[in-house]
Amino acid sequence: SADFLFKFLVIGNAGTGKSCLLHQFIENNFKDDSNHTIGVEFGSKIINVVNKFVKLQIWDTAGQERFRSVTRSYYRGAAGALLVYDITSRETYNALTNWLTDARMLASQNIVIILCGNKKDLDADREVTFLEASRFAQENELMFLETSALTGENVEEAFVQCARKILNKIESGELDPERMGSGIQYGDAALRQLRSPRRAQAESVQECSC
């Protein structure tokens, strides 16, 4: 059973490897023979961060622009997000600002976002430098890693770092898991997060669904 449950999003342009990152994180292998995502897919995994068990409930979204008007409705109440671009495609990097605006506006305001420059293994085709992206991350208060869903490099780290930062914010009091829409839930109240705010307030004690 987990101490906390965090809702995570994986967002970014089509073809940047969002589903592959999620698959690598959960299954520890690279899957490149899947159809692309339509709408949204689910994944979950329990990780151990600073002696706490955290269950991540991860929502993997379709990347094509027009699906945003549909997937936006899933953003609400997300505690963390992986914002993914492809280091070999400047276009996917240029789109980051839009994704960021959406995430901050529609998820919780305190959402913790880690920027992931994916396809690190394709260094020869690189169109976005590490330095440039890390500056962007700094300016926008994002954490940053270059990842490879193919080799697995930095994949687990991305999820763990994001979760750790959220835990730190909880400990420092900056984030309040009790506040509705925080995207955070105590383990024994995991069900609460999955219900509407009104109901959640009405129901005090619930079993853990982890």
Place this chain on the structure above:
Amino acid sequence: MKEGLPGAFSVGDELRVRTQVGDGDTVLKLESCAGEAAGETRTMEKARSSQQQPQHRINVPSNARERISRVDPYGFERPNDFDYESYEELMSEYLAILTKRTIKWSKFLKGRSHIEKSLKVKRYVRKGIPNEHRALVWMAASGAQEQMERNSHYYSSLLQAQHDPKLEDAIRTDLHRTFPDNVQFRKTAEPCLQKPLYNVLLAYGHHNKAVGYCQGMNFIAGYLLIITKDEEKSFWLMEALLSRILPDYYTPAMLGLKTDQEVLGELVRVKVPAVWQAMVENNVMWTLVVSRWFICLFIDILPVETVLRIWDCLFYEGSKIIFRVALTLIRHNQALISQARNLPDICDCFKQITRGQFVEDCHPFMQNIFKEPGSLPMATITKLRAVCRARIIAEES
């Protein structure tokens, strides 16, 4: 030929299969899609006949896994957990149905250059179009044939025109992510369907600039290519689907999709209140569990053969069929869904209900979709669409 096709049949056997089928050639045509399956069905015929002719048994593989090809008649690789035994059982019954349908359809189509809509045709379509006649009947029923004949050079002119590089990029991003589990879409396949897929999508994107390319269209075009084996026909069937049969699912605002998701919700509220209740209690938006059903028209959600049977009716009867299928899945599984205790559970349920015997067994499933949801007049759907659309527009503005 793949494993499981041991070459155990003699010419005599094949002839016997042909004569069994009569003028329809079901068995052989059914398989011609991917070549592989020819052996598969023949093997199964063989397996059955060997019960009467024990002297042949010696050459027949001992279990279904060895008898049946790892690739289905359309080129899709069967998943690792595929249940060969129950599939073989199911197919032995379904082949008999197909044979009967083929004979009927062949007789009906003989000497006919035109298919008028009629109760008889509707009944025939609901009982399934044999794969050999599928392209023809889809083309006729949807009006695609007429459009193609009237605009004979249009498709090639679209391909020759100057292309929008953004459109090209978007399509290209999804080429290798369209049916990687289908041998016909592999880069190494000969011929490889990736190029025709690219062409159909590019032509369509230029033809209908308001839609351009929307993810999901690649799966639809892919299926059309598998069935018609013809780019131009696939293009015109795509045109029929997107411009006449379906609401505006694929435009950038996706208003038709959002509307139909809500329409389904309203129908469930009335027809399957227990499920509606579970959705409300767990705060699950319909889009979360059914958007793929609408966008992909059940591709990659239901078994291939079932999807094709659904499409038979879709081309003839229109988009109402999607609701019939959705309602059947939901109503048939209402006990399961209403037991779900939280959002992830509900999402799992909606995946679970698209698998298993109930959907694999496509013939009874198709009979079910006209019974299980009860009466579903088009007028109701039209009315609900208007209400839901207005609500969504109001919410978004």
